[in-house]
Amino acid sequence: MKFKKILTKSLIALCAISMVALVVVIFAGCSNSGLYNENYNNYKIEIEYNDENKTLLCSEVLSYKNNTDTTLNFVCLNLYPNAFREESISPPVSLANQHKAYPNGKSYGNITINGVSVLQSTATYCNSFGITQPTYSEIAEFIKTGAMQNDEYFIGGEDENILYIIFKNPLYPDERREIEINFEVVLPNINHRFGYGENTVNLANFYPIACVYQEGDFVKELYHYNGDPFFSDMANYNVTLTCPSNFVVSSTGSQINQTQDEKTSTYEYCANSVRDFAIVLSSEFTKISKTVGKTEIVYYYFSDTDPNQSLKISAKALSFFNETIGIYPYSTLSVVEANFVHGGMEFPNLIYISNDVTDRTTYNQVIVHEIAHQWWYNLVGSSAFDYGWLDEGLTEYSTALFFEQHEEYDISFDKLISNAYSSFSLFVTLYQNVYGEVDTSMNRPLDEYGSEQEYVYIAYVKGLLLFDSLREILGEKTFNKCLKNYFEEYKFQNVTPSHLIASFEKTSNVSLESYFEAWINGDVILVK
Numbered sequence: 001m002k003f004k005k006i007l008t009k010s011l012i013a014l015c016a017i018s019m020v021a022l023v024v025v026i027f028a029g030c031s032n033s034g035l036y037n038e039n040y041n042n043y044k045i046e047i048e049y050n051d052e053n054k055t056l057l058c059s060e061v062l063s064y065k066n067n068t069d070t071t072l073n074f075v076c077l078n079l080y081p082n083a084f085r086e087e088s089i090s091p092p093v094s095l096a097n098q099h100k101a102y103p104n105g106k107s108y109g110n111i112t113i114n115g116v117s118v119l120q121s122t123a124t125y126c127n128s129f130g131i132t133q134p135t136y137s138e139i140a141e142f143i144k145t146g147a148m149q150n151d152e153y154f155i156g157g158e159d160e161n162i163l164y165i166i167f168k169n170p171l172y173p174d175e176r177r178e179i180e181i182n183f184e185v186v187l188p189n190i191n192h193r194f195g196y197g198e199n200t201v202n203l204a205n206f207y208p209i210a211c212v213y214q215e216g217d218f219v220k221e222l223y224h225y226n227g228d229p230f231f232s233d234m235a236n237y238n239v240t241l242t243c244p245s246n247f248v249v250s251s252t253g254s255q256i257n258q259t260q261d262e263k264t265s266t267y268e269y270c271a272n273s274v275r276d277f278a279i280v281l282s283s284e285f286t287k288i289s290k291t292v293g294k295t296e297i298v299y300y301y302f303s304d305t306d307p308n309q310s311l312k313i314s315a316k317a318l319s320f321f322n323e324t325i326g327i328y329p330y331s332t333l334s335v336v337e338a339n340f341v342h343g344g345m346e347f348p349n350l351i352y353i354s355n356d357v358t359d360r361t362t363y364n365q366v367i368v369h370e371i372a373h374q375w376w377y378n379l380v381g382s383s384a385f386d387y388g389w390l391d392e393g394l395t396e397y398s399t400a401l402f403f404e405q406h407e408e409y410d411i412s413f414d415k416l417i418s419n420a421y422s423s424f425s426l427f428v429t430l431y432q433n434v435y436g437e438v439d440t441s442m443n444r445p446l447d448e449y450g451s452e453q454e455y456v457y458i459a460y461v462k463g464l465l466l467f468d469s470l471r472e473i474l475g476e477k478t479f480n481k482c483l484k485n486y487f488e489e490y491k492f493q494n495v496t497p498s499h500l501i502a503s504f505e506k507t508s509n510v511s512l513e514s515y516f517e518a519w520i521n522g523d524v525i526l527v528k
Helices: 002-027 080-084 095-101 136-144 307-324 360-372 374-379 388-405 413-435 452-474 476-490 497-508 513-521
Strands: 041-050 055-065 072-078 110-118 152-156 162-171 176-186 201-203 235-244 248-251 254-260 264-274 279-282 286-292 295-301 332-338 344-347 350-354 380-382 493-495
Touching (some): 248 264, 248 295, 279 332, 286 307, 307 332, 344 374, 360 374, 374 388, 380 476, 452 497
Antiparallel strands (some): 110 176, 152 162, 235 264, 248 279, 286 295
16 A cells, blocks of 8 residues: 555656646747746647637646645636626626627627546546535545545636636645646627627637635635736746637737638747736737837737827837836737727736727827736736735826826826826715715725726725825835835735835835825825
8 A cells, every 4th residue: 555655656746747848848939938937837728719609619738836835635717708607796897888898789708618637637527515615624525535536626606707626636835737628718799808899809818717826725706897806826828829810819928830721820829927818819900010129019900090109109118117117028018909898908918908099198098007017917916806006006107107207298297196186086075975985995805896986096096196195205216216126026926015015115214004004094185
């Protein structure tokens, strides 16, 4: 028996070594391979897009690395497309935006898991849990019963939004395990991050992505129409997409291969050290490009009447943030005009700019804001569900700093700040008049905001004012140094507000905890 256990452990170790070797081969061809991190999860995803029925047929091989100090009996993955189901309890769009999001009427999508394998052995679908969110101890007890003959999986979460994969043999710290998932995605007809519109097919948050593990559990938040309900770790990606050959494709990462036949084109992309992976397809795209440093910026558009202006400000924004915050480490940045319900959206190496933004001044602001997110979301990550202001407030203020130094765009920094003060004061007054009170605390999860407007005023507007007030206190030179040091200290990591506060205190040598507490808890009184 003892020999059998030793042999089993040896075979598992050999499989793990082989897996690492395979992963190195898969990711060796990436043009930004210097960013490959062997401690990250690795995703190899193959996608076939069917334009007639608007579906994706996919396979995903996830090389999952246990970076915790805990032995894991299971892992959890987010299934974001299930928020777009007709039965979803947390709809992806607010009532106020439904007409804009669904111009052709309500439409639904979903993700179906067709099979799961662990270490190339087929996992069994598990129906042993009557509850949708078993605790770690409940799963551990289930494993102890000895009823498991194979690795098992099931769909759980509050809204069929989590894929649970239970290991027959535990995954120890620093070990890897290869998980293969075969799945199919139905795209809704919706102008959103995920779905298809009149001009673009937007493929974001479409695949099973590992939940972040922190404080002894996996983070399993519901999708929400407020803000960006996402939280993920850095990872390495190798993605292959097959689609009709009339489509032009923009994506996260760098294209490393392309093949074509009479009807279809197949593209291979590699992206190392990114937070997730997104793709936009269109048969109407025209593209232009410009190089800034070692980064090629490509602008994809279908209705922009002044594309050169859009590319020009994109290049200026990248240059400015390189100098003001820290160097953008990737070789590509795609700026994409897309069918999208809001103004814009950020993804690693790729941003959406909504074609509904027809005012040039606003279009410029959206471009700069979304590019700033490459630093405050992708490179320095945080839970956008729990701390929306942490990336949105700093991104909004970084955008204002750009226009402070680029007066040619006729967007006054002083006016941006004064408008933020007056609009926030008006928001507070209106809420007090209507509801009798107003909650201006900032550390709130998305589902605790009463409306999108409330979220925007707290995360964006008050967040901007927090950082502007901080710059006045510290002085411009010290504040800029704090930004650079915060980025340098936490790039490629996940942070909470306490990390930002500690970093700014260390750099400025000023005690800032009470300052931040007053702003975050809603105690500060704004007078301008």
